[in-house]
Amino acid sequence: MNTTRRAFVAVSAAVLASIAMPAFAQVASTLDRIKQDKQLRIGVTSAEPWFFKDPMTEKWTGVGVAMGEKLAANLGATLVPVETTWANAVAALQANQIDLMFVLDPTEERRKAIDFPEAPLFYYAMGALVSGDSQAKSWEDIDKAGTRIGVTLGTSLDKNITAMVKNAEINRFSNNDEAIAAFASKRVDVVVQFHPALVVQYSRLKLGKVILPTLVNPVPTSAGLRKEANPAFRDWVSEQFASFYKQGVPDQIFGAYLKSKNIDPTGIPGLVKEAWK
The missing domain is CATH 3.40.190.10 (Periplasmic binding protein-like II)
Incomplete structure (x- = not known):
């Protein structure tokens, strides 16, 4: 009786395995x-x-x-x-x-x-929209007393600029468009965003130029x-x-x-x- 029960359990397990294993193996990616x-x-x-x-x-x-x-x-x-x-x-x-x-x-x-x-x-990289006649090449060139930087509030760029800048004035805006509008109206001198987004903003604005200030940190x-x-x-x-x-x-x-x-x-x-x- 015990032998029969054991045999039944073994056969049942084998049947279940034969059903389940191919099903798992055949899961399509x-x-x-x-x-x-x-x-x-x-x-x-x-x-x-x-x-x-x-x-x-x-x-x-x-x-x-x-x-x-x-x-x-x-x-x-x-x-x-x-x-x-x-x-x-x-x-x-x-x-x-x-x-x-x-x-x-x-x-x-x-x-x-x-x-x-x-x-x-x-x-992409952290870029800067600057005036067309700007000679800035590095973040040190931008971080000058009297320079007004526009950045979007609460972004990773806001965090980065806050840590980097020692002399320039930081102006924070609720979104990218507001920062660009401030640049257009000359309420800020520089806008910092990831550079592809800046290029598109530039296409609408037709003012200034987009640069990748050194040291460039590729993301x-x-x-x-x-x-x-x-x-x-x-x-x-x-x-x-x-x-x-x-x-x-x-x-x-x-x-x-x-x-x-x-x-x-x-x-x-x-x-x-x-x-x-």
């Missing part, structure tokens, strides 16, 4: 799903130069969109923009609403919730994706990013976007740090 559905879903939000929605056509463009189109093409898929916000992007990834969110910095806090490819997407940005047991999608995206960066694709895309806004990219710092001067 995001890469498999994209190849099957022929759709790559990326998060998009209003934030030039990364994402821009034309109010007339409702078509999305921008650096992040162009990068997504390249990835989709390499997968034989169609790019599908899904509107979200920076604050909701991580939750959207976790809920499988999107596959990627471009220009998401891989902070330690975010790494606890989502995954990131090993290779960076590109780099890598990336794209967030879901945590998965199968790393196939993460590894594929990382390989793509590394290849794009080596070929200078981020600069090519950024330059093309600037031209679409009637900005000559000549002399404007791009997204490949090795080309910065």
Whole structure:
């Protein structure tokens, strides 16, 4: 009787294992799903130069969109923009609403919730919008008594400038546009933001020039994706990013976007740090 019971238990366990194990092994990765559905879903939000929605056509463009189109093409898929916000992007990834969110910095806090490819997407730096005749080359040149610096309140840039500046006056604004408006009305002499955003602001303002004051500290940005047991999608995206960066694709895309806004990219710092001067 005991032998029969033991045999029954053993057979039952074997049957369950034969059912469960293949099911686990066959769990499709995001890469498999994209190849099957022929759709790559990326998060998009209003934030030039990364994402821009034309109010007339409702078509999305921008650096992040162009990068997504390249990835989709390499997968034989169609790019599908899904509107979200920076604050909701991580939750959207976790809920499988999107596959990627471009220009998401891989902070330690975010790494606890989502995954990131090993290779960076590109780099940006803390830049400064200064007057057209300014001779400033370094942060020391900017940190002079009588110089008024505009920065957005509560940002990492606010924290950095507060720690760096000893002599100049810091003026804090509730958002980037207010800081730029203060520059236009000559209430501040310098505006500090990450340099690609400054370039777009400059395109609207047509005043001053954008510089990367030394010492330049490159900040890598990336794209967030879901945590998965199968790393196939993460590894594929990382390989793509590394290849794009080596070929200078981020600069090519950024330059093309600037031209679409009637900005000559000549002399404007791009997204490949090795080309910065």
